[in-house]
Amino acid sequence: MQGYAIKGLVALSLIAWPVAASADALVDNVTGITLDADGKVVRFTGLLMSLDGKVTKLLSAKDKRPDKLDWRADMKGRVLIPGFVDSHGHVLELGFRQLELDLSGARTLAEAQARIRAYAAANPDRKWILGGGWNQEAWGLGRFPTAADLDAAVPDRPVWLARADGHAGWANSVALREAGVTAKTVSPAGGRIEKSGGQPSGVFVDAAQALVQKVVPQPLPKERDLAFLKAQALLLANGVTATADMGTSVDDWLTYRRMGDIGNLRIRVISYGAGIEDTVRIGGKGPTPWLYQDRLRLAGVKLYGDGALGSRGAWLKAPYADAPRESGLGFLSDTVLRNLMSRAAMDGYQVAVHAIGDATNAEVLGAIDELSETYKGDRRWRIEHAQIVDPADLKRFGQHGTIASMQPVHATSDRVMAEARLGPARLAGAYAWRTMLANGVPLAFGSDYPVESPDPFAGWAAAISREDAQGQPPGGWRPEEAVTREQAWRAFTQGGAYAAFAETKFGRLAPGQRADFLIVDRDPTAASPAELRTTQVQETWVGGEKMWSRK
Amino acid sequence: MQGYAIKGLVALSLIAWPVAASADALVDNVTGITLDADGKVVRFTGLLMSLDGKVTKLLSAKDKRPDKLDWRADMKGRVLIPGFVDSHGHVLELGFRQLELDLSGARTLAEAQARIRAYAAANPDRKWILGGGWNQEAWGLGRFPTAADLDAAVPDRPVWLARADGHAGWANSVALREAGVTAKTVSPAGGRIEKSGGQPSGVFVDAAQALVQKVVPQPLPKERDLAFLKAQALLLANGVTATADMGTSVDDWLTYRRMGDIGNLRIRVISYGAGIEDTVRIGGKGPTPWLYQDRLRLAGVKLYGDGALGSRGAWLKAPYADAPRESGLGFLSDTVLRNLMSRAAMDGYQVAVHAIGDATNAEVLGAIDELSETYKGDRRWRIEHAQIVDPADLKRFGQHGTIASMQPVHATSDRVMAEARLGPARLAGAYAWRTMLANGVPLAFGSDYPVESPDPFAGWAAAISREDAQGQPPGGWRPEEAVTREQAWRAFTQGGAYAAFAETKFGRLAPGQRADFLIVDRDPTAASPAELRTTQVQETWVGGEKMWSRK
Numbered sequence A, B: 001m002q003g004y005a006i007k008g009l010v011a012l013s014l015i016a017w018p019v020a021a022s023a024d025a026l027v028d029n030v031t032g033i034t035l036d037a038d039g040k041v042v043r044f045t046g047l048l049m050s051l052d053g054k055v056t057k058l059l060s061a062k063d064k065r066p067d068k069l070d071w072r073a074d075m076k077g078r079v080l081i082p083g084f085v086d087s088h089g090h091v092l093e094l095g096f097r098q099l100e101l102d103l104s105g106a107r108t109l110a111e112a113q114a115r116i117r118a119y120a121a122a123n124p125d126r127k128w129i130l131g132g133g134w135n136q137e138a139w140g141l142g143r144f145p146t147a148a149d150l151d152a153a154v155p156d157r158p159v160w161l162a163r164a165d166g167h168a169g170w171a172n173s174v175a176l177r178e179a180g181v182t183a184k185t186v187s188p189a190g191g192r193i194e195k196s197g198g199q200p201s202g203v204f205v206d207a208a209q210a211l212v213q214k215v216v217p218q219p220l221p222k223e224r225d226l227a228f229l230k231a232q233a234l235l236l237a238n239g240v241t242a243t244a245d246m247g248t249s250v251d252d253w254l255t256y257r258r259m260g261d262i263g264n265l266r267i268r269v270i271s272y273g274a275g276i277e278d279t280v281r282i283g284g285k286g287p288t289p290w291l292y293q294d295r296l297r298l299a300g301v302k303l304y305g306d307g308a309l310g311s312r313g314a315w316l317k318a319p320y321a322d323a324p325r326e327s328g329l330g331f332l333s334d335t336v337l338r339n340l341m342s343r344a345a346m347d348g349y350q351v352a353v354h355a356i357g358d359a360t361n362a363e364v365l366g367a368i369d370e371l372s373e374t375y376k377g378d379r380r381w382r383i384e385h386a387q388i389v390d391p392a393d394l395k396r397f398g399q400h401g402t403i404a405s406m407q408p409v410h411a412t413s414d415r416v417m418a419e420a421r422l423g424p425a426r427l428a429g430a431y432a433w434r435t436m437l438a439n440g441v442p443l444a445f446g447s448d449y450p451v452e453s454p455d456p457f458a459g460w461a462a463a464i465s466r467e468d469a470q471g472q473p474p475g476g477w478r479p480e481e482a483v484t485r486e487q488a489w490r491a492f493t494q495g496g497a498y499a500a501f502a503e504t505k506f507g508r509l510a511p512g513q514r515a516d517f518l519i520v521d522r523d524p525t526a527a528s529p530a531e532l533r534t535t536q537v538q539e540t541w542v543g544g545e546k547m548w549s550r551k
Helices: A091-099 A109-122 A148-149 A173-179 A205-213 A221-237 A250-261 A275-283 A334-344 A356-376 A391-402 A406-420 A424-429 A435-438 A456-464 A484-491 A496-498 A529-533 B092-100 B109-122 B149-151 B173-180 B207-213 B222-238 B250-261 B275-283 B334-347 B358-371 B391-401 B408-422 B426-430 B435-440 B457-467 B483-491 B494-499 B528-535
Strands: A024-035 A041-050 A055-057 A070-073 A078-080 A084-089 A127-132 A161-163 A168-171 A193-195 A199-204 A238-250 A268-274 A296-304 A352-357 A381-384 A403-406 A443-445 A517-520 A536-543 A543-550 B025-037 B041-050 B054-060 B069-072 B079-082 B084-089 B129-132 B158-161 B168-171 B191-196 B199-206 B240-248 B268-273 B296-305 B352-354 B382-385 B404-405 B443-445 B517-519 B535-541 B543-551
Touching: A024 A173, A024 A268, A024 A484, A078 A456, A078 B084, A084 A443, A084 A496, A091 A127, A091 A221, A091 A238, A091 A250, A091 B222, A109 A127, A109 A148, A109 A161, A109 A296, A148 A168, A148 A173, A148 A199, A148 A403, A161 A173, A168 A173, A168 A205, A173 A199, A173 A205, A193 A205, A199 A205, A199 B084, A221 A250, A221 A536, A221 A543, A221 B275, A238 A275, A238 A496, A238 A536, A250 A268, A250 A275, A250 A296, A250 B275, A268 A275, A275 A296, A275 A334, A275 B222, A275 B250, A296 A334, A296 B426, A334 A352, A352 A356, A352 B109, A356 A391, A381 B358, A381 B543, A391 A435, A391 A536, A403 A435, A403 A496, A406 A424, A443 A456, A443 A484, A456 A484, A456 A529, A484 A496, A543 B250, B025 B054, B025 B483, B041 B268, B084 B443, B084 B494, B092 B129, B092 B222, B092 B250, B092 B382, B109 B129, B109 B149, B109 B158, B149 B168, B149 B173, B158 B173, B158 B435, B168 B173, B168 B207, B173 B199, B173 B207, B191 B207, B191 B358, B199 B207, B222 B240, B222 B535, B222 B543, B240 B250, B240 B275, B240 B296, B240 B494, B240 B535, B250 B268, B250 B275, B250 B528, B275 B296, B275 B334, B296 B334, B334 B352, B334 B358, B352 B358, B358 B382, B391 B426, B391 B435, B391 B528, B404 B435, B408 B426, B408 B457, B435 B443, B443 B457, B443 B483, B457 B483, B483 B494, B483 B528
Parallel strands: A024 A070, A024 A078, A084 A238, A127 A161, A238 A268, A268 A296, A296 A352, A352 A381, A381 A403, A403 A443, B025 B069, B025 B079, B084 B240, B129 B158, B240 B268, B268 B296, B296 B352, B352 B382, B382 B404, B404 B443
Antiparallel strands: A024 A041, A041 A055, A078 A517, A161 A168, A168 A199, A193 A199, A517 A536, A536 A543, B025 B041, B041 B054, B079 B517, B158 B168, B168 B199, B191 B199, B517 B535, B535 B543
16 A cells, blocks of 8 residues: 555635624623623623624623624513533433323322323333333332332333333333343342342342343434434423533434434533443544534543432442341442543543442542542543532542532432431431532532433522422521522533533633523522522523524 | 424524635646536646635636636646546445455465464464455365364464455354354354355355354454544545445444544545444434535445355356356345335435345346335435346346446456356346446446455456456457446446435536546546556545645
């Protein structure tokens, strides 16, 4: 073969970016509120932006408006705030939750069974009944549901339903049979087959879910596209303009590319690959560039250190208070975790590790300590959830720039269950947002949708009040860990951008930032927590384009 | 969920395309030669192009040059012709052939063994010895090679080597053991385990290759990237500016995306997915748009109707002349073929079916006849190779716009083997380029690299002379099927573009077409076939950018 050097590249610019930088658009007559880079409130009445969708200037009432504008909107005094960044969500799962059977909010097993029966009757052509959103904690059963409970609703077709947190699955007898799971089937590492009298009872925790999932038909690419569009529409309607996708598979990524290629990608997706293999299959030797005008990037890898609290998969240093022989599931040995993190960090991928239990948080912090000696510089190690932390470990988050990616609504949803699982002694380091900030930890807030609603106002209200949607408990649960309104807002906007290496691109309204903003029905800096929670988004703009508006 | 309609999209253009359409670049003082849309030779001395890399005008010597140019090159009278379109190649395989052991050109088994032994010694860290390019026909063995032949070169590590045509693989004993292949292993549908005394002899034909491939380590994404860059450089050096990739896997596609995302995609790749599943995983509900300034598109699906002639996998209506009990391997039943083609066509994917033997060509033509009743319009069904066609079927290619995608060099490489396999009677419809044209069939030429060299001048010379590189046989093999110089050129340029639905984008030099052109060392319209074959490319330009130049 002859020399194949690419040489003499001609200095022709193939894409001519906007030549007339003075061509501007003005969103005027707004009650504009944003945080500055220091987290202080800034007010403005006009937002000037360039035609490529970036903020060029915030104008106060007394600032003269440009004479020459390509385009102008009068917002008639309505409130304009930055779009939210959800730092932890599962985009396609959110969409599938809407396309499949959704058990969210079922208050009893009987109600869940009725919904399942009705769905099966309404969908006679579906070979499998798939869905999720169940939560036995809300049903007051004192146990997991069983295959027999499901058989009572659907005896003749396989049924497979994800727990609300995605950390357990519930199968009926036909599904167990199709999966070939019997009394002899052994729980895999990092997973647990729930058993009763030696027989599989129907619930599979964490890695054991794969035993059934392997026979569940995979969604078609066109169904993935539909799920994406459903999720995107719901996120935009909630005021989320950018989101981390925590566990992108190759097929998820191909969906995002399809959407981006035909101009259907309207939110910003910061993608963390589902494990090392998929991450590397997508990104090759490192993260991708920002694509589609900063609407998509593979930033790093998502790893799972343990399960969740509700299914007792969270890995605790001491046994569960309500199950003294269980301590949860540590998914990865110290060595394997370090190897995976190292393999990712070596190629410049950002590492985000799911850690719910205090044992897992300690393990990941230990791995970060060790790896930081090799992988220096601005790594922004992320711990996802950082939910139950041994108070002795809380200060370790402040080292090596480790980011706590937390979900305020979890605290209010989990409260009763967490007290039962942990007992009072271990609550000191649980959902400890304020302590994190006090220790100098960069905080990024999210919702963990579809485990919770993607509504950031619910999260914002929970973060400042520690009360749930019913105002329970009055005055808040362990209110000493509440954060201020501005701190919570920051963690839901620029904190999320920072956690994704995107702080120069979006997260607040300032010159050079993408013009991602919302028109909302009230001033969130002046609303009570209860009022804040009911804030309605009226319009959602991404990159200077109106992407959604309430009818 | 509230209404999620995307409404009120603001009419802001986010990307401003070049405003100053008059800003032009001129490649001047050339001996420019192209074909027009009718296949007639056009000559010019200057090529004017816009800054986005499209031809705006061809200038004759007497045409006034624009006063104002952004950029100008003086080619000092050198010959400028359109870039070639290779209608049938395997991009990553071409790269891997260069990164792995390459047995191309080995003239005896002993020479092949020596090369294998040397490669293994030079690569002690490779757990598997992988490569390809062997052709037992050239070795005068009268048989396939065996595992024992390979063991003599490498006894201690697994070895797996692809035949030159990719339709057979050769394993040593360690590889057989790792794959678990024994005397009891049954040949799968569409494949054949070569046996000797009841034992697997070491060669696996067509679908049987999967028995070993499943244990061969898959290349890492970064190795795929490297393979792509190697292939791209070699294609550019040969003057290929656009190529069909006949069988793109999901991982191949992810490689192209990575390259496109960081500006490393310098040739145009028209991708045909490897089977329906990968095609749909990539494209979802239809072909992708053209991406990266017309440098990448998933256009359709590649299906395999049969194997190849050299390994007796081509499916013949009557038995092989040199193996009277064999008729080859039809991979797909009529029903399955129609179902696959229909499933692709339903979503608007173009269908390209590999058909070498006369039985397969008849089968695919029959399927096209039937499907054309349902899938009307401009479908451009492609038959890849169309190599051995029953003379009674030749006219059927002219129906439904079916494209014959053929590789002229195959005729010269296969000649002796084809005569042995087929006997004289069946040669009438073999490699029948001229008859195809006479029947009004759109012809697209390619090389089938890495089975053959990607050099289009070798193909062009073979197409007009039916002689091989040594001028054998003098006067050409069945010269009545030679085509004219212009016909061959057209099939290697705009014929390939047409076959890929790209004729409005590239394939010739005319206003509106992408400025894909070559500087070569002679006038190909004035060279003898032997001279034509030795034409050297000096520079390769894609979209108005110089992408390669000879040192």
